Amino acid sequence: MKLYHSPKAPNPERVVHFLRVKGKLDAVEVSELSIMEQEHRTAEYRELSPFAQVPVLVLDDGTCITESRAICTYFEGLYPEPNLMGETPKEKALIEMWDRRVELMFFIQFATWFRNAHPAMAPLEQPQSPEAAAKGERNAKSFVKRLDAHLGEHEFVAADRFSIADITLYVACGFCAVMRWFPHKELENLGAWRERMKALGFAG
Ligand SMILES: N[C@@H](CCC(=O)N[C@@H](CS)C(=O)NCC(=O)O)C(=O)O
Structure with missing residues (x-):
């Protein structure tokens, strides 16, 4: 492969x-x-x-x-082990639900902001749109606050266990650095979740 x-x-x-x-x-x-x-x-x-x-x-x-x-x-x-997408129908649904939320409401919103605002993206995103950038930024920042509240009550993003949803969030949070935005440094619960990810072998 x-x-x-x-x-x-x-x-x-x-x-x-x-x-x-x-x-x-x-x-x-x-x-x-x-x-x-x-x-x-x-x-x-x-x-x-x-x-x-x-x-x-x-x-x-x-x-x-x-x-x-x-x-x-x-x-x-x-490669079914370790399971990352859910064992039971309920777990599978909850993990997919959160993974899609993180991807659609955070990752893609952030990417829209970055692609429409960052000068390095101009050759790829033609034409860049300040309106699209502002909307993506607003949506990403609003979602991340809701996610922070969720992580105040849950150790992991979905189904109270480590899953693909945590991997998607980890990658999305790291990507934010390209706009010099570090949501896990601003938001306490997100920061604590990131520490838990570090303990699982995800570099800081
Ligand atoms: N929904 C796709 C998105 C893939 C995607 O947007 N990849 C980016 C890199 S992270 C890309 O290839 N961008 C090329 C371009 O925008 O021209 C997926 O999940 O794989």
């Missing part, structure tokens, strides 16, 4: 953390490409990823799987 990655890009990072926790990083050959050099926009790469994004997982039979969560679902099926 071959995983297409781009250094520091958060969506492939999500997959890499997921695989690392499973102890299966060596199951894939990692191929790096540069988003800033626009290596993901070549005709050859679009054969693998029609929307010109990383990550892509290419199976040995040539099947291409994009979407970081779908790739994680594939690995969860291949």
Whole structure:
């Protein structure tokens, strides 16, 4: 299997953390490409990823799987232990619910802010929109406050156990540094959750 990655890009990072926790990083050959050099926009790469994004997982039979969560679902099926997506129907639903909330209401909102506000993103996001940036920033900041309140009452994001939802939040929080925003330093419960993640082997 071959995983297409781009250094520091958060969506492939999500997959890499997921695989690392499973102890299966060596199951894939990692191929790096540069988003800033626009290596993901070549005709050859679009054969693998029609929307010109990383990550892509290419199976040995040539099947291409994009979407970081779908790739994680594939690995969860291949390598069930440790379970990261829920054991029971209830756990599976709660973990998916929170993972989608973190992805849609935080990760993507933050990405919208970053892509529309940061000068380095201008070549990729044409045209950049200050209105979209402001809306993304507002949404991301509002969600993170609600999440902080949730983490005041729960050790982990979903179903009171470590799961993919924590990995998604960890990656999203780290990504915020590109706008010099450090939500886990501003919000106490998020900061305490991050310490728990450190204890699980996630670098500070
Ligand atoms: N929903 C997709 C999003 C993938 C995505 O947006 N990847 C970014 C890197 S983190 C990308 O390839 N960006 C290229 C571009 O914007 O041109 C997933 O979860 O994999």
